Amino acid sequence: MLIIDCPHCGPRHEQEFHYGRQAHVAYPADPSALTDEEWAHYLFYRDNPRGPHAERWVHSAGCRKWFNVVRDTLTYEIKAVYRAGEQPPPEYAALARPGAVAGTAPETTKEA
Amino acid sequence: MSYDPRNLPQHPDFLWANPEPKSSYDVVIVGGGGHGLATAYYLAAHHGITNVAVLERGWLAGGNMARNTTIIRSNYLWDESSAIYEASLKLWETIEEDLGYDVFFSQRGVLNLAHTLQDVRESVRRVEANKLNGVDAEFVDADGVRELCPIINTDNLRYPVLGATYQPRAGIAKHDWVAWGYARRAAELGVDLIQNCEVTGFVKDGNRVVGVETTRGRINAGRVGLCVAGSTSTLADLAGIRVPIQSHPLQALVSELFEPVHPTVVMSNHIHVYVSQAHKGELVMGAGVDQYTGYGQRGSFHVIEEQMAAAVELFPIFARAHVLRTWGGIVDVTMDASPIMGRTPVDDLFVNTGWGTGGFKAVPGAGLAYAHTLATGEPHALNAPFSLERFETGALIDEHGAAAVAH
Numbered sequence: 107m108l109i110i111d112c113p114h115c116g117p118r119h120e121q122e123f124h125y126g127r128q129a130h131v132a133y134p135a136d137p138s139a140l141t142d143e144e145w146a147h148y149l150f151y152r153d154n155p156r157g158p159h160a161e162r163w164v165h166s167a168g169c170r171k172w173f174n175v176v177r178d179t180l181t182y183e184i185k186a187v188y189r190a191g192e193q194p195p196p197e198y199a200a201l202a203r204p205g206a207v208a209g210t211a212p213e214t215t216k217e218a
Numbered sequence: 219m220s221y222d223p224r225n226l227p228q229h230p231d232f233l234w235a236n237p238e239p240k241s242s243y244d245v246v247i248v249g250g251g252g253h254g255l256a257t258a259y260y261l262a263a264h265h266g267i268t269n270v271a272v273l274e275r276g277w278l279a280g281g282n283m284a285r286n287t288t289i290i291r292s293n294y295l296w297d298e299s300s301a302i303y304e305a306s307l308k309l310w311e312t313i314e315e316d317l318g319y320d321v322f323f324s325q326r327g328v329l330n331l332a333h334t335l336q337d338v339r340e341s342v343r344r345v346e347a348n349k350l351n352g353v354d355a356e357f358v359d360a361d362g363v364r365e366l367c368p369i370i371n372t373d374n375l376r377y378p379v380l381g382a383t384y385q386p387r388a389g390i391a392k393h394d395w396v397a398w399g400y401a402r403r404a405a406e407l408g409v410d411l412i413q414n415c416e417v418t419g420f421v422k423d424g425n426r427v428v429g430v431e432t433t434r435g436r437i438n439a440g441r442v443g444l445c446v447a448g449s450t451s452t453l454a455d456l457a458g459i460r461v462p463i464q465s466h467p468l469q470a471l472v473s474e475l476f477e478p479v480h481p482t483v484v485m486s487n488h489i490h491v492y493v494s495q496a497h498k499g500e501l502v503m504g505a506g507v508d509q510y511t512g513y514g515q516r517g518s519f520h521v522i523e524e525q526m527a528a529a530v531e532l533f534p535i536f537a538r539a540h541v542l543r544t545w546g547g548i549v550d551v552t553m554d555a556s557p558i559m560g561r562t563p564v565d566d567l568f569v570n571t572g573w574g575t576g577g578f579k580a581v582p583g584a585g586l587a588y589a590h591t592l593a594t595g596e597p598h599a600l601n602a603p604f605s606l607e608r609f610e611t612g613a614l615i616d617e618h619g620a621a622a623v624a625h
Binding site: 107108119120121124125127142143145146147149150151152153154155156159161177179180181182205 | 461462520609
């Protein structure tokens with residue numbers, strides 16, 4: 107079980123939280139201009155790395171606030187916790203650009 | 219085939235050769251699990267393509283094929299799903315004759331329990347859909363459930379058992395023997411099974427894959443087929459493509475050995491456990507996936523705790539049983555809980571993934587369809603609907619209801 111350090115409440119058991127998948131996926135700036143391929147990537151494609159991953163969690167049984175976590179998907183170690191709307195620590199800055207690590211996402215799904 | 223289920227026959231020390239990789243193959247299959255081995259067998263047996271290598275990072279069938287709960291059924295909701303799972307179930311029914319090898323396929327039936335009125339409605343709908351697709355299915359009430367599986371507690375629990383869907387032809391098999399059966403026959407037909415050979419990159423000529431880089435050197439290939447379950451995203455990154463997969467840890471466990479007490483397979487979506495009794499006597503129980511993505515091949519203890527609570531509530535006689543062993547595997551989950559099988563944006567590179575928590579049952583059917591895809595470059599009718607393109611066209615196949623473990 108993970109112990110997650112909620113930025114508002116402090117460390118709590120994982121069971122108080124729900125997972126919200128990849129963080130920093132921006133809503134398309136001009137949705138009506140997207141091709142079907144670009145929509146598919148926005149809706150269904152998320153990074154799935156072995157290693158550090160920026161993701162959202164919500165403290166559903168606590169303050170009910172969303173926040174961001176950088177977690178290593180191989181060791182399950184939590185590397186950083188930061189509030190919604192904030193950027194990850196500098197060493198994980200690349201994680202704020204989904205698809206950027208593998209260099210495979212279409213331009214439109216990358217956050218500006 | 220008759221056997222004493224508690225006294226399995228001995229098998230020979232070596233069932234396949236351990237060849238050095240050649241410099242080039244017509245088809246290279248990445249991943250020596252159930253799907254990879256079955257694909258190799260059907261390529262050789264049905265298409266006469268024997269210049270084939272199966273590359274396995276570890277040892278044959280040592281990943282999810284060694285870690286699953288072996289449930290085989292075809293009672294899925296949608297036409298596309300029931301077609302491929304029913305084709306697979308029909309292959310299971312002849313697999314021992316086809317391979318000349320015991321796999322201990324035991325058609326003891328599966329009960330998918332309904333605990334709420336909504337469960338009942340969904341179950342009846344799925345039974346009727348199954349009947350239209352030629353899949354054996356019936357809805358039984360609580361009395362019927364007790365008749366089929368007398369050890370179930372249907373009344374004295376928080377969510378009483380109101381009924382269940384029942385598929386009599388469903389069952390279990392011995393996963394290791396399935397892999398060994400396919401491996402043995404594929405090797406006899408000329409397929410090279412190469413273990414301790416990890417793919418570290420793809421060799422491309424323009425947009426066409428022409429080989430793979432491995433820890434045992436470069437191997438050229440006419441076509442490359444991925445069969446690597448939870449590692450699909452990692453390999454897709456190496457190939458420069460993206461797949462709509464999220465990898466999650468999934469856990470299961472077995473108890474110590476008991477006399478036969480559990481005559482069928484019981485699955486409960488609602489209180490979240492699935493149970494059968496293995497041939498030797500262990501109670502085999504599956505849990506849900508951890509909510510987060512992960513590659514650690516282990517899951518959280520609280521998931522096991524919740525699963526045990528559900529199992530004991532449903533089967534009070536299990537309360538004194540001891541857990542012998544728990545384990546976790548990494549499953550490849552798609553947004554619509556259906557697999558992906560077919561072409562990728564890279565020419566001659568094919569993908570078979572997204573089976574999530576239930577890939578074992580599909581081993582024969584998926585192997586058959588994937589072999590056709592790799593032999594001809596075109597999808598088989600069974601896997602055409604499961605293309606990667608469906609995420610662009612919107613023709614999703616939503617099997618969250620019948621996929622049993624909440625994804």
